[in-house]
Amino acid sequence: GENVEQHPSTLSVQEGDSAVIKCTYSDSASNYFPWYKQELGKRPQLIIDIRSNVGEKKDQRIAVTLNKTAKHFSLHITETQPEDSAVYFCAASSTGGFKTIFGAGTRLFVKA
Amino acid sequence: GAVVSQHPSRVICKSGTSVKIECRSLDFQATTMFWYRQFPKQSLMLMATSNEGSKATYEQGVEKDKFLINHASLTLSTLTVTSAHPEDSSFYICSAVGQGGRSRWGYTFGSGTRLTVV
Numbered sequence: 001g002e003n004v005e006q007h008p009s010t011l012s013v014q015e016g017d018s019a020v021i022k023c024t025y026s027d028s029a030s031n032y033f034p035w036y037k038q039e040l041g042k043r044p045q046l047i048i049d050i051r052s053n054v055g056e057k058k059d060q061r062i063a064v065t066l067n068k069t070a071k072h073f074s075l076h077i078t079e080t081q082p083e084d085s086a087v088y089f090c091a092a093s094s095t096g097g098f099k100t101i102f103g104a105g106t107r108l109f110v111k112a
Numbered sequence: 113g114a115v116v117s118q119h120p121s122r123v124i125c126k127s128g129t130s131v132k133i134e135c136r137s138l139d140f141q142a143t144t145m146f147w148y149r150q151f152p153k154q155s156l157m158l159m160a161t162s163n164e165g166s167k168a169t170y171e172q173g174v175e176k177d178k179f180l181i182n183h184a185s186l187t188l189s190t191l192t193v194t195s196a197h198p199e200d201s202s203f204y205i206c207s208a209v210g211q212g213g214r215s216r217w218g219y220t221f222g223s224g225t226r227l228t229v230v
Contacts, residue, residue: 043205043221044156089155100146100207104155 002027004092006103013080014111021106023090024072030092033066033073034100038087047088048075080110115139116208118222125196125229133191133225135206141186142208147179150203150224162189186210196229203227 003026013019025033031052036044050057050064050073057064061080066073077084087107093100115138125131135145144163148156160181162168168181180192189208193200205224 041226043223099158099161101158102148102156107153 004103012109019077021075025092114220116222140210142210145189146207
């Protein structure tokens, strides 16, 4: 079945440094790749997404890259701040069925 | 736009009882809703896909007789955990997709329900 692998499971960075989280997916039909940020006890919040017809997308300090050939996509956070500390999930879905499969999550710690 | 309301946010029930969780799309018609379960410090695991007016499609390993899903209207889906046991304690969260706008790609989540079975 469909599978999304996410690495690393835990990431600790110094404030101001960059953080990179990587994901791979198995379903070649996947064409939509959202990233979510989840704070403790709260719902996941969409922070950025990318569709398969685009290789890169940027929104202020956050960027996502997609390599459809290799079936992997990455989240890049620059100039990290303590409030970026949270669990980040990547996901993959296809517009046909809308079913979204999540990665296992990355717990990001930004040290002040 | 694309607001999904989930109720209750927190419920404690006795072992053996049933609990119903509601997921409503407030400003769009949700043709499809997804139910996820999230254990502490783990990812969201898809339980089932619910289409309005038809039977839900359950993921492998999810007992359909234990987790009853009803999607009776375009704005409401319910998940009933029947004969709950302590191992059912978890964070349950829904997501909805519908017609047009930001709801279309299914990334609008409800606020989640923390179920504790004692």
